[in-house]
Amino acid sequence: MATTSKGLFGSSLARKYWMAVSGLFLCTFLVGHLLGNFQLFVSGEEGKLAFNEYGHFMTTFPVVKVLSYLTYFSVVLHTVDGIMLALQNRAARPVGYVKEKQSANASWASRKMALLGTLTLFFIIVHMKSFWYEMHFGALGLDANGNKDLWTLTVTAFEQWWYAAFYIVAITGLAFHLSHGAQSAFQTLGINHPKYTPIIQKTMTALAWLIPAGFVAVAVFLYVVQPGQNL
Template sequence: MAKSAFLKSSIAKKYWMALTGLFLCLFLVGHLLGNLQLIFSDALHFNQYALFMTTNPAVKVLSYLTYASIIFHAIDGIVLTVQNQKARPVKYVMNRPGKNTIWASRNMAVLGTVILVFIVSHMVTFWAVMHFDEKMPLQTIMINSNGPGLPPQEFYLTTDGGYLPKAQVDQGLIKIEHRTEFHDAGAKVKLKEGYKDLHKITVDFFKQPKYGLIYTILYVLSMVVLGFHLYHGFGSAFQSMGANNPKYNGLIRNFGYAFAIIVPLLFAIIPLYIYFLLK
């Protein structure tokens, strides 16, 4: 009975809120390092990273854990917000929240809701396309295989280091199953899949002539919201877990502030770079 009461208590909810929040902070770092390849690497390496992140068994387990953490963190946050409102149905006569708490701490539910909307739209735009769109383009490369002075041919890259002539594939002479194998002249030739061109999907999304700037601005604003959410959430997570020691509080607080600025800023730089600088 006591155990059941503890699991339903606000203390337990704050504890799990802190654990899932800190785990998602680790996810943010890993995701950021991968996305920075859009600036510091080329299309092939980014697409190799995308393929690894969608096919490696260990990464898949971490991905499912991440999805569960996002859902649990969001639901837990809503429940805690409702509980806090029910615990104080009548507002204090002298209520000066600005004197006692920072703006981010008073609006964590709103900030979290905006972030959740961003995550859903982000997954629909990129994650779902990468996983389920059978018409997603494969990466191509130009090779001068026709001899000196002749125009190069365009080939699809395959993950085993091979090439398939794009013209023949587009004409239906070679049929491609994006995920598993290639078919040539009716005979099944076992080859690894071609690289899904997530790099092209991402670049084209932010460089759209009509909406690219709007999407870039919305992405940057979402990162500002994430920064405010992290600004309060990082330090609050350690407090909820009992790591409240005057000797380390300052270090945790300063690290949290730096994390809340640097990580969202680097994320925001990526679409700005793509829209304004990438040729």
């Protein structure tokens, strides 16, 4: 699995750049996604209509469509590149240590990026089957405004304890993944400066926990409030 070409494709550093760029792009996607999710805090008919309106906009507006293709591409790139890197890294040490004390010198999350990434990928597949697939190809009912009723699909999913629990575990995994990945992407892209790096690191670490916290808050809210039962 040795990388043997120079430049922006194929070299070890290039693979890292693509991981960083796609990862950072997916972070911005997460922010957008979260802002959309916040609309779920508004319950009742009003919230339902607004959310479905938003859903309609997100699946039809051309600019968003371009962004969504970029997102799909980033997920695939991040995954494929990540797997290739993991294989390369594994091949670099065919015989391991009998005793290894990794906790002495590196954080848990930084050492478990492949595992956390795999968990996140599994979550994405389940999550897309639950909502994205249904929205695009499923047989969703229409709301009063004639938009596909994504809202009802969403809130009823989270009213089941096991779905909410799975979601929260997966998002926690994502949080750990981000806690290392989000700030490490800057290092990979060569951004390391005595004055700015501490700020970047603090900001990205905060975001790494706040974004997932936002997702979890929505999930907890939906499970506790059970808005689907009240309509």
